[in-house]
Amino acid sequence: MTERVDIFGDGRAVIYQGDCLEILPTLAPGSVNAVVTDPPYNSGGLFRSDRVRTTRDKYQHTDTARLHANFSGDNRDQRSFLAWAMVWLGMSQQLAAPAAMLAMFSDWRQLPLATDAVQGGGWIWRGIIPWNKTESARPQRGWFRSQCEYIITATNGTLGKEQDREAAMCLAGMWSEPIKASEKVHSTEKPLDLMKWLCGPVRSGGLILDPFMGSGTTGVAAVQLGRKFIGIEIDPGYFKIAHRRILDAAPLFTQRTNDP
Amino acid sequence: MTERVDIFGDGRAVIYQGDCLEILPTLAPGSVNAVVTDPPYNSGGLFRSDRVRTTRDKYQHTDTARLHANFSGDNRDQRSFLAWAMVWLGMSQQLAAPAAMLAMFSDWRQLPLATDAVQGGGWIWRGIIPWNKTESARPQRGWFRSQCEYIITATNGTLGKEQDREAAMCLAGMWSEPIKASEKVHSTEKPLDLMKWLCGPVRSGGLILDPFMGSGTTGVAAVQLGRKFIGIEIDPGYFKIAHRRILDAAPLFTQRTNDP
DNA sequence: TGTAGGTATGAATCCGACT
DNA sequence: AAGTCGGATTCATACCTAC
Numbered sequence: 389m390t391e392r393v394d395i396f397g398d399g400r401a402v403i404y405q406g407d408c409l410e411i412l413p414t415l416a417p418g419s420v421n422a423v424v425t426d427p428p429y430n431s432g433g434l435f436r437s438d439r440v441r442t443t444r445d446k447y448q449h450t451d452t453a454r455l456h457a458n459f460s461g462d463n464r465d466q467r468s469f470l471a472w473a474m475v476w477l478g479m480s481q482q483l484a485a486p487a488a489m490l491a492m493f494s495d496w497r498q499l500p501l502a503t504d505a506v507q508g509g510g511w512i513w514r515g516i517i518p519w520n521k522t523e524s525a526r527p528q529r530g531w532f533r534s535q536c537e538y539i540i541t542a543t544n545g546t547l548g549k550e551q552d553r554e555a556a557m558c559l560a561g562m563w564s565e566p567i568k569a570s571e572k573v574h575s576t577e578k579p580l581d582l583m584k585w586l587c588g589p590v591r592s593g594g595l596i597l598d599p600f601m602g603s604g605t606t607g608v609a610a611v612q613l614g615r616k617f618i619g620i621e622i623d624p625g626y627f628k629i630a631h632r633r634i635l636d637a638a639p640l641f642t643q644r645t646n647d648p
Numbered sequence: 649m650t651e652r653v654d655i656f657g658d659g660r661a662v663i664y665q666g667d668c669l670e671i672l673p674t675l676a677p678g679s680v681n682a683v684v685t686d687p688p689y690n691s692g693g694l695f696r697s698d699r700v701r702t703t704r705d706k707y708q709h710t711d712t713a714r715l716h717a718n719f720s721g722d723n724r725d726q727r728s729f730l731a732w733a734m735v736w737l738g739m740s741q742q743l744a745a746p747a748a749m750l751a752m753f754s755d756w757r758q759l760p761l762a763t764d765a766v767q768g769g770g771w772i773w774r775g776i777i778p779w780n781k782t783e784s785a786r787p788q789r790g791w792f793r794s795q796c797e798y799i800i801t802a803t804n805g806t807l808g809k810e811q812d813r814e815a816a817m818c819l820a821g822m823w824s825e826p827i828k829a830s831e832k833v834h835s836t837e838k839p840l841d842l843m844k845w846l847c848g849p850v851r852s853g854g855l856i857l858d859p860f861m862g863s864g865t866t867g868v869a870a871v872q873l874g875r876k877f878i879g880i881e882i883d884p885g886y887f888k889i890a891h892r893r894i895l896d897a898a899p900l901f902t903q904r905t906n907d908p
Numbered sequence: 909t910g911t912a913g914g915t916a917t918g919a920a921t922c923c924g925a926c927t
Numbered sequence: 928a929a930g931t932c933g934g935a936t937t938c939a940t941a942c943c944t945a946c
Contacts, residue, residue, distance in 0.1 A: 429919060441933085447919055450934060454917075462919090495919060496776040500760035515794050516756040518778040520822055523939040526918050527818035530849065532801055533937090534775050535821035537919070541792055558787035561795035562780055569917050570942065576919050589790060807922085818937065 393631060401611055401634050403619040405627040408599035411620050412479040420483040420618070421552075421594030424586055424606050426493040426578060427476075428462040430469045439463060443575060456575030459602070459623055470501050470508075476599055477509025483597065487548025491586045492540045493519075493578070499538055511542035517561055519582060524566035539563075539586065553589045573629055574603040583609035590615055604630025608637040653891060661871055661894050663879040665887040668859035671880050672739040680743040680878070681854030684846055684866050686753040686838060687736075690729045730761050730768075736859055737769025743857065747808025751846045752800045753779075753838070759798055771802035777821055779842060784826035799823075799846065814851045833889055834863040843869035850875055864890025868897040 390406030404411045430439070439446075442458045464472060480490070490511050494502040499516070507513050517539040525535035547553075565579050583605050590596055594615050598606040601619035603626055610617035611634055619634075621627045650666030664671045740750070750771050754762040759776070767773050777799040785795035825839050843865050850856060854875050858866040861879035863886055870877035871894055879894075881887045 426919095431919070440931085443919075445933080449917075449936095452917070493919090499776070500763050503760050515792055516759070516796070516798075517792055518780070518796055518822070520778070520780075521918085523820075524918065524941080525821065525939095526920055527937045527939075528921070529818055529937055531807060531921095532775055532777055532819045533821035534920075536776070536778055538776075547791060553790050558789060559792045561785065561793035562778070566940070567918065568941075818939095 391627070395631065395634055396638060399616070401607055401617040401619075403601065403604075403607070403617075403621070403627065403630060403634070405621060405624060407622050408476055408620045409479070412476060412483065412599060415483050415597075415618065417482055418485050419595055420480070420488055420597045421485055421615075422489040422491070422587065422590045422596045423480045423484065423599070424489075424491045424583065424596055424609075425598045425600050426576065426602065426606075427473065427600045428459065428464075429493075429495050429498050430462055430464040430466075431495050431497045439465075447575065454569065456572070457623075457625060459574070459576075459626070461622070466501060469498065470505055473502065473505035474508040477505055477511065480597065480599065481510040481544055484544040485552075486545050487552040488544040489553075489589055490540070490542040490544070491517075492542075494538050494540055496534060496536070496538065499540070502540055506540055506542050511544060512546075513540065513542045514547075515541045515561070517541060517563065519578075520562065520564040522564060522566045552591065554591045554594075557588075559585075559588055573633075574626060577603055578605055580605055580609060584613060587613055587615060601630050602626055604633045607634040611637045651887070655891065655894050656898060659876070661867055661877040661879075663861065663864075663867070663877075663881070663887065663890060663894070665881060665884060667882050668736055668880045669739070672736060672743065672859060675743050675857075675878065677742055678745050679855055680740070680748055680857045681745055681875075682749040682751070682847065682850045682856045683740045683744065683859070684749075684751045684843065684856055684869075685858045685860050686836060686862065686866075687733065687860045689753075689755050689758050689836075690726075726761060729758070730765055733762065733765035734768040737765055737771065740857065740859065741770040741804055744804040746805050748804040749849050750800070750802040750804070751777075752802075754798050754800055756794060756796070756798065759800070762800055766800055766802050771804060772806075773800065773802045774807075775801045775821065777801060777823060779838075780822065780824040782824060782826045784828075814849055814854075817848075819845075819848055833893075834886060837863055838865055840865055840869060844873055847873055847875060861890050862886055864893045867894040871897045 390404055390411055393403050395401040395403060440463060443462050444455060444458050448455060492502065492506065503513055518536040519539060521535050525533055527533050563582050563585065565582060587596060587609050592614055595618065596610045596615050597618045599620045601607060601621040604619060607617045607619045607630060619630060621630055650664055650671055653663050655661040655663060752762065752766065763773055778796040779799060781795050785793055787793050823842050823845065825842060847856060847869055852874055855878065856870045856875050857878045859880045861867060861881040864879060867877045867879045867890060879890060881890055
């Protein structure tokens with residue numbers, strides 16, 4: 389029941405439509421240099437009743453014109469989020485090469501569970517990077533605005549030698565960029581610049597995996613940087629969008645090689 | 649075995665020298681409008697052998713001229729940190745008025761434990777504020793710099809009505825300010841501007857509690873903002889320093905009232 | 909082309925109404 | 928009564944429209 393597409397015909401970017409829990413075990417162990425992904429947070433609200441609403445009802449104004457499609461898998465409670473995340477993180481770690489990197493998004497509320505899941509999945513947790521959305525985040529009266537999302541970083545084993553990663557440069561530990569609503573296709577889409585920066589430590593030609601591809605921004609970043617990419621997306625609609633966006637991301641001369 | 653000093657003689661700023669676990673139960677329940685504190689993080693490295701070293705060894709280069717005194721309480725393992733933090737957070741919550749605020753510092757490694765302790769202590773966790781130390785943090789070759797500390801925010805019950813807090817304004821959700829090592833007295837001292845900003849939601853005349861006063865920056869902020877302050881510090885040396893700094897923080901005309 | 913002014917938006921949260 | 932539901936609200940910013 390899963391579809392597989394080799395976007396450029398040369399294995400540079402391969403995407404799967406289906407559940408990552410089914411697809412991850414079929415991939416080659418030890419082949420992945422980085423997992424860069426933005427899973428459903430299963431968050432929102434102080435109470436369970438705030439979580440059972442659909443993503444759109446939770447996060448968008450009732451009168452918003454630009455309504456995004458809902459996405460599945462965003463209604464787990466805390467225990468099952470932990471169990472589920474630990475499973476796909478463990479599967480991903482089996483695919484990871486030594487010293488491979490993990491970068492996983494979370495909001496403030498799920499951060500403790502997410503770091504538990506990362507470590508439970510066999511990764512070595514190495515830090516948190518805040519993404520500062522600046523004043524484009526919603527304000528809250530009489531309290532501090534929740535204006536950051538967080539990227540949990542980890543490695544498969546030790547950080548490794550320099551040849552395992554791109555140029556031993558020093559990267560900043562935080563990213564500031566507002567949300568640009570008009571450029572978004574997916575309601576939780578991340579800025580392309582941010583994803584490219586996150587892929588920084590992956591060596592040229594390395595393979596980047598995203599088990600929750602969404603509209604494919606990670607794939608666009610990987611292709612533009614000359615890294616290989618494997619993406620998985622459960623929703624057929626977003627799968628098609630990701631396919632198109634990654635195809636359009638390649639420089640013209642490489643696309644031409646497959647032109648008739 | 650505890651010392652108590654009423655700094656201005658009018659109850660505006662009262663400090664205790666001793667263990668907060670002994671002193672907190674002696675204070676008046678329901679009297680505190682905010683707990684603003686920076687407890688010992690007990691973080692350390694990835695392994696226990698890193699944790700048994702003292703704070704000075706971990707965080708300072710051996711040839712650093714400015715050697716801070718080691719502060720106590722930084723050698724607990726994770727489970728005992730959680731138990732210990734839950735106890736003083738619970739005691740503090742007993743002292744808190746309805747809708748009182750909690751702001752507690754943590755580093756990235758202790759964040760999950762700290763949020764568990766906050767909730768275990770009876771507070772309602774409401775967010776995380778990153779403090780971006782900018783490029784003053786040490787860079788790391790081939791990886792993302794760890795340049796943020798975090799402030800966990802919480803309330804005692806609901807956010808409450810506007811009269812419980814200062815001006816129903818919207819506050820930012822992040823703070824950027826480099827560390828100025830030359831101005832520091834304590835090795836983990838926080839910028840005064842940051843502490844004053846954190847005290848923003850406390851209404852004028854409200855009481856701010858800091859069970860881990862250190863060199864007393866929270867007290868300086870409270871006094872300068874016209875809030876009342878109770879501080880606790882276990883180390884006699886820092887207790888003296890805090891006493892002096894808070895005394896000097898008051899505007900001249902108020903100090904004169906106690907001059908001979 | 910440039911500027912000014914109006915409007916839509918945000919990986920929320922609050923709170924009243926209802927079951 | 929605890930649980931559930933869904934509309935109202937926050938404001939800096941980006942975007943759109945008018946002149």
